[in-house]
Structures are given as C-alpha cells and as structure tokens.
Amino acid sequence: MTILVTGGAGFIGSNFVLDWLAGSEETVVTLDKLTYAGNLQNLASLQGHPKHVFVQGDIGDAALISSLLAQHQPRAVLNFAAESHVDRSISGPGEFIQTNIVGTFHLLESVRAYWGGLAPEAKAAFRFLHVSTDEVYGSLSKTDPAFAETNRYEPNSPYSASKAASDHLVRAYHHTYGLPVLTTNCSNNYGPFHFPEKLIPLIIVNAQAGKPLPVYGDGQQIRDWLYVKDHCSAIRRVLEAGALGETYNVGGWNEKPNLEIVHTVCALLDELKPRADGKPYKEQITYVTDRPGHDRRYAIDAGKIEKDLGWKPAETFDTGIRKTVQWYLDNPEWVANVQSGGYRDWVSKQYGQSA
Structure with a gap:
C-alpha cells in the first residue's frame, strides 16, 4: 500500500512523512516543489x-500528478502543499492564489480522474485529505467562543482567503463528484x-545571533499553539477513521498571546544556552509596526475530533516548546543551511532590520 503526500518537504509535511515511516510499513511518495520553505534536508x-x-x-502539474497516481496507485492523497506565510501573502499574493487555489484545483482534477478509474473496492477505500488552517474563520474577540467546524468562513488576509477557497473546492468535489474527501483545519x-x-x-x-526579537504591535495577538507531532497524529487518525466529507478542527488547547510566547522562549534560552554576557534574552525584544489587518485572536475548539475520533494532543505547551527550543539548539547546521540570502533579505524588508 502507498500514500502520496504533497508538500512533504515543508514543515508540517516533512514531520508527517518522518512520523509515518517511523510507525508504518506503508510506502510514502513525497511530492514537493522545493520553494524556499520546502527543504530536502528535512528528509535527509x-x-x-x-x-x-x-x-x-x-501540484498544479497535471501531467506529473496523473503519472504519479498511475505509477504508484496510492490509497490516499494527503495535501499539505501550500504557500502559508501571511506576511508574504500581503506583499505578494499572486503565488498564494496560484498554489493554494489553482494548484489545489488541478490536484483535485487529477485525483478525481484517478479515483474514477479505480476498481470498486479500491475506490471505496480511497481518501483525499486536505490540510488547512484556522485562519479561514477570521478573527475572534477575547470573549468569543473558539472556532468550531460550523463557524462561517471570514478570511482576512490573501493567505487565509486562498486557503478558504481551496477548502471550498475540496468540499465541492465531494458534494458534486462524490470524491471521498476529509479536511482538517489546524x-x-x-x-x-x-x-x-x-x-x-x-x-x-535571532536570540542566539544577538539580533532584535521583533514583536508586532503590542504583542497581545492570541493564537492557539499545536505541537507539530500532535498535528501529525491527528491527521493519521482522521485518515484512518474520519467521516467522508467532514471537517475536523485540530488544536492544542493552548491560547497564548505572542508576547508570552516570546518571553517563554527567552526564558528557556536563558536556561539552556545563556548569553555570554549573562543578560536575559528578553532585552533583545523590539516592538515593530503591526502587520496590516492583523487578526487579533484565533482559537480552536478541538472537541469534535476528540469526541468522534478519540484524538487529543499528547504535549502540553510547556513540554512541546522545550522540545522545540532544544531541537534548534541541537541542529545549528540545519538552521545555517536554511538561512539563504533570500531569506535574510525578506526578514530585513519585513521587520526593518538586518537578519
């Protein structure tokens, strides 16, 4: 048996591929365009x-997708491929429209043709799992209940609008053509x-390099934080037992303002790799002009996936963030290699500093 993972060299996709192969004998075909955020070193x-x-x-290369489907005969396609950085979508929305909307459309068309030609048993077992974001739901006030799967879509950035459009296409392909789809919003x-x-x-x-730690606006934008390996386990569970056509919100039950996140990371670095001068890393915090249309709060109600599929995150934020900081300290070569000149130029432009 085989699965096809698109965007499998990116952040979430590569973690999924690594976790899948660590716990399964099933073959993985990984497709990735290898843009700046797709890194083969993740899969080294x-x-x-x-x-x-x-x-x-x-994913927009219909001939390639059709060839891969015909050659490898996957029982499932998991679509992680996406342009995903809000700031980049504000300065250059075109790539987001092309990848997230047009690319998803071409992928769905190729998958629909492949699925339509399968034998009845294989056709019934096939799944298309689309990985999306909580940002499609828009922004919450401090007192609003967390996003549920029934919330209407109110995207506020070119990124979230492009992901919302892709979600709608996936839904339409299920309702119009019967394509057996599953969607997760994390x-x-x-x-x-x-x-x-x-x-x-x-x-x-930036902390280790002695550079400013940029915080947008007042730093009180609230997000729900999910450790990536918990996200991977949720996707595996949805693929295994999710109801066709359903959406599952995946969250970590960890709502925290950005400034608290920055202070937590600084405190861990103070403990694990103190500054040579003995001063706290939080002295490097610098407030920068807020991004246009910055959503104030996101929060996920992950009750449905827990109730229906028995999934909940294994990591608390305290355990997950410690593992994360330690991983970056243990992998300076990966960090050095990923910081290309193009990336440095981007950070300089975005935050008004040299990266």
Missing part, C-alpha cells in the same frame, strides 16, 4: 529508505523543521 534521514520515494514537482503549529520566518523559530534564531 530517509535517504536510501526503501519505503520512501521523493519527487520534485508542483491552529498555529510549532516544532522541528519550522522555517525561521515564523514567530517561534525566528525568536530562537
């Missing part, structure tokens, strides 16, 4: 693995292999 431990096939390519992930443009890895990397 799988080099020569008899159950892993890597293919560089785009909260903010953190953990190993996270590209250092996102908050937690950026703080870890």
Whole structure:
C-alpha cells in the first residue's frame, strides 16, 4: 500500500512523512516543489529508505500528478502543499492564489480522474485529505467562543482567503463528484523543521545571533499553539477513521498571546544556552509596526475530533516548546543551511532590520 503526500518537504509535511515511516510499513511518495520553505534536508534521514520515494514537482502539474497516481496507485492523497506565510501573502499574493487555489484545483482534477478509474473496492477505500488552517474563520474577540467546524468562513488576509477557497473546492468535489474527501483545519503549529520566518523559530534564531526579537504591535495577538507531532497524529487518525466529507478542527488547547510566547522562549534560552554576557534574552525584544489587518485572536475548539475520533494532543505547551527550543539548539547546521540570502533579505524588508 502507498500514500502520496504533497508538500512533504515543508514543515508540517516533512514531520508527517518522518512520523509515518517511523510507525508504518506503508510506502510514502513525497511530492514537493522545493520553494524556499520546502527543504530536502528535512528528509535527509530517509535517504536510501526503501519505503520512501521523493519527487520534485508542483501540484498544479497535471501531467506529473496523473503519472504519479498511475505509477504508484496510492490509497490516499494527503495535501499539505501550500504557500502559508501571511506576511508574504500581503506583499505578494499572486503565488498564494496560484498554489493554494489553482494548484489545489488541478490536484483535485487529477485525483478525481484517478479515483474514477479505480476498481470498486479500491475506490471505496480511497481518501483525499486536505490540510488547512484556522485562519479561514477570521478573527475572534477575547470573549468569543473558539472556532468550531460550523463557524462561517471570514478570511482576512490573501493567505487565509486562498486557503478558504481551496477548502471550498475540496468540499465541492465531494458534494458534486462524490470524491471521498476529509479536511482538517489546524491552529498555529510549532516544532522541528519550522522555517525561521515564523514567530517561534525566528525568536530562537535571532536570540542566539544577538539580533532584535521583533514583536508586532503590542504583542497581545492570541493564537492557539499545536505541537507539530500532535498535528501529525491527528491527521493519521482522521485518515484512518474520519467521516467522508467532514471537517475536523485540530488544536492544542493552548491560547497564548505572542508576547508570552516570546518571553517563554527567552526564558528557556536563558536556561539552556545563556548569553555570554549573562543578560536575559528578553532585552533583545523590539516592538515593530503591526502587520496590516492583523487578526487579533484565533482559537480552536478541538472537541469534535476528540469526541468522534478519540484524538487529543499528547504535549502540553510547556513540554512541546522545550522540545522545540532544544531541537534548534541541537541542529545549528540545519538552521545555517536554511538561512539563504533570500531569506535574510525578506526578514530585513519585513521587520526593518538586518537578519
């Protein structure tokens, strides 16, 4: 048996592929375009693995997708492929429209044709699992209840709008064509292999380099934080037992303001790798102009996946963030290699500093 994982060299996708192969004899075909955030080094431990096939390519390449489906005959396609950084979507929305909407459309078309040609038993067992985000639901006030699967979509950035559109396409392909789909909407992930443009890895990397730790606005934007390996276990459970056409919100039950996250990371670094001058890392915190249209709060109600599928996160935020900081301290080569000149230019432009 085989599964096809798109976007499998990115942050969440690579963690999923590694976890899957650590616990399963099933072959994984990993497809990734290898843009700046797709990194083959994430999958370096799988080099020569008899159950892993890597293919560089785009989900929008219909001929390639059709060829891979015909060759490998997967029982499931898991779509992690996406442009995912809000800041980048604000400065350059075109790539997000192309990958997240047009790319998902072409992938769905290729998968629909493949699924339609399967024998009845294989057709009934096939699944298309689409990985999405809580940002499609918009923003919450401090007193609003957390996002449930029944919340209406109110995306506020080009990124979240493009993901919302892709979710709608997946839903439509189920209701119109009968394609056996599953959708997950997750909260903010953190953990190993996270590209250092996102908050937690950026703080870890900049702190060690003696650079400013940029905090948007007043730092009181609230997010729900989910350890990436917990997210992977949730996806495995949804693939295994999720009801066709259903959406499952995946969260960590960890609502925290960004400034608290930064202080927590600084305190862990003070403990695990103190500054040479003995001063606390929090002295490097710098407040920068808030991003346009910055959503104030996201929160996930993960009650449905717990009630229906028996899943809940294994990590608390305290255990997960300690593992994450330690991983970055233990993997300076990965950090150095991922910080290309293009990445440094981006951070300089975005936060008004040299990266």
